Amino acid sequence: MSLKVGVPKEIKPLEGRVALTPTAAGDLTHQGIEVGIESGAGIPSGYPDSDYAHHGVQILPDADALYDWAELVVKVKEPIEPELHRLKRNHLLFCYLHLAPNPTLTRKLCDIGLTAIAFETVVDQGRLPILVPMSDIAGRIAIQVGAHLLHIPQGGPGILLGGLAAVERGNVVVFGAGTAGGAAVRAASALGANVTVFDKNPQQLAHMHHLAPNITALVPTKSVVDEKVADADLVVGAVLLPGAAAPRVVSRAQVAQMRPGSVIVDISVDQGGCVETTRPTTYDDPTYLEEGVRHFCVTNMPGAVPRSATQALSAAMVPYLKVLLTPDWQADPRLAGGVNVHDGKVVHPALL
CATH class of the missing domain: 3.40.50.720 (NAD(P)-binding Rossmann-like Domain)
Incomplete structure (x- = not known):
């Protein structure tokens, strides 16, 4: 059974991107995957809630509801306060993390104990396809x-x-x-x-x-x-x-x-x-x-250009998200190699 995919609203100042376009989210729901999005998350990129609902995406009323419901959290930027207290040990986090210059965030993610895969460390045939x-x-x-x-x-x-x-x-x-x-x-x-x-x-x-x-x-x-x-x-x-x-x-x-x-x-x-x-x-x-x-x-x-950037990010990221939704995703070196923290420990070689 696939994990529930939750897409929260980005709260970094003037961050207008959203992790999934409505059509990308619909591609997942049509495969029987449960996808939920925080109400209003797509609006800065030009995607109202109705566009997501049309594709079978559940609309969660606020961030607390979204994080409580989701098992796989897919977002754009690294979590900041107050997002961190909503993350739980059982969450799988998939987003840009940029942990190398941010030991405070690294430590907090380790304290939570979740597994976090960074978009920027997913390597495919020597390329960084999501970055x-x-x-x-x-x-x-x-x-x-x-x-x-x-x-x-x-x-x-x-x-x-x-x-x-x-x-x-x-x-x-x-x-x-x-x-x-x-x-x-x-x-x-x-x-x-x-x-x-x-x-x-x-x-x-x-x-x-x-x-x-x-x-x-x-x-x-x-x-x-x-x-x-x-x-x-x-x-x-x-x-x-x-x-x-x-x-x-x-x-x-x-x-x-x-x-x-x-x-x-x-x-x-x-x-x-x-x-x-x-x-x-x-x-x-x-x-x-x-x-x-x-x-x-x-x-x-x-x-600053969320409409264009969301479309480009979603197109590049979804193929790897689909792999992440399979039970044996850790056997895929592209994603397994992109794990930054797991079970309270830093595991990516560039961060050790």
């Missing part, structure tokens, strides 16, 4: 937001990233040429900026180099990083070590050499950030100044 679509969105948002923060009304120096005739192009530096970094590189290149991307993977560098003539792909040596960061209008951090804390690739001293009003967007903030001056922010208060540089370090960047 990829959100990383793609975050990379694009990084350039959109960064370009906006360079405008005078936002406290920027008044730079148009792409330039125009008789005007210099803006300079964008991206650390990491994976999904998020690659998306940022493509978006910045399309605007017409001068783009420099740093990565240690020669295949990734070759791919970035051939995307467009305004992209320079380099290995991150200190002297070159010093030079490029100091001359950057926008720096994007997109370095990822799956499940582990992000390495610091930009120091405070390097940030201090940037021009006043320049911008840093650290997508790696979910894993602690790859810039020394990074600290987590929310969409309620998304930016801060450090060393004269405007920082945007929101921990749920795709939450």
Whole structure:
């Protein structure tokens, strides 16, 4: 008998995503799986309760009812207060967790004693299939937001990233040429900026180099990083070590050499950030100044475009959710390898 799948409303500030679209939830109910959703959970993504009810999804009146009813809790972001006291030992939790920079949450999940599988540590043939679509969105948002923060009304120096005739192009530096970094590189290149991307993977560098003539792909040596960061209008951090804390690739001293009003967007903030001056922010208060540089370090960047992000997340995640609903899911290395905590203990190698 399959577990009851419960989808709560996200309560992180201005987080509009929901774990399942109505059609994805309906795909499960049509297979005889019980699915419940907290009333109103889909509204920020444009999905009213009636859309879910049409597909046979049970509508639970509030969070307490949802967590009491559910056995498998599927959500988007890591649980925060007051969600933690609703989680029980018998729950199976499936969501983005990003535990490496959050020992407090790790300890609380262990104290609860449940099993928690992180979307970002599900690995399939060397890929991170549930993380990829959100990383793609975050990379694009990084350039959109960064370009906006360079405008005078936002406290920027008044730079148009792409330039125009008789005007210099803006300079964008991206650390990491994976999904998020690659998306940022493509978006910045399309605007017409001068783009420099740093990565240690020669295949990734070759791919970035051939995307467009305004992209320079380099290995991150200190002297070159010093030079490029100091001359950057926008720096994007997109370095990822799956499940582990992000390495610091930009120091405070390097940030201090940037021009006043320049911008840093650290997508790696979910894993602690790859810039020394990074600290987590929310969409309620998304930016801060450090060393004269405007920082945007929101921990749920795709939450700003919930309609698009929900559709992409649901499509990527549901195939693995279906496996999780089978009695022998622990025999599947993709999901078993994604378990972060179990029975009061941290079990994922990146967190040990």
